[in-house]
Amino acid sequence: MITSIGELQFNWEQWAIIISGYENVFIMIAIGYALHFVPAKITQGLKMIFDKLPMLFKALILALTFWLVAAMASSELVPFIYFQF
Secondary structure: OOHHHHHHOOOOHHHHHHHHOOHHHHHHHHHHHHHHOOOOHHHHHHHHHHHOOHHHHHHHHHHHHHHHHHHHHHOOOOHHHHHHH
């Protein structure tokens, strides 16, 4: 068993299972990464628009954000990768 742990092998089938199980999570990570490259002027403009919104719309945006986080957290479970050992 220790020898099996020490042998690092890249298996595309296992990665395909992980990616398919957490596809939405990887998409959200990619969106978050891409948002770091949005120019500051656009970010500041969006912040100003958000500040001018009525409280009801801010609450709806917050609720949508919580719903997205909950949806990402409750995605299908991927089989435990170390069962093969």
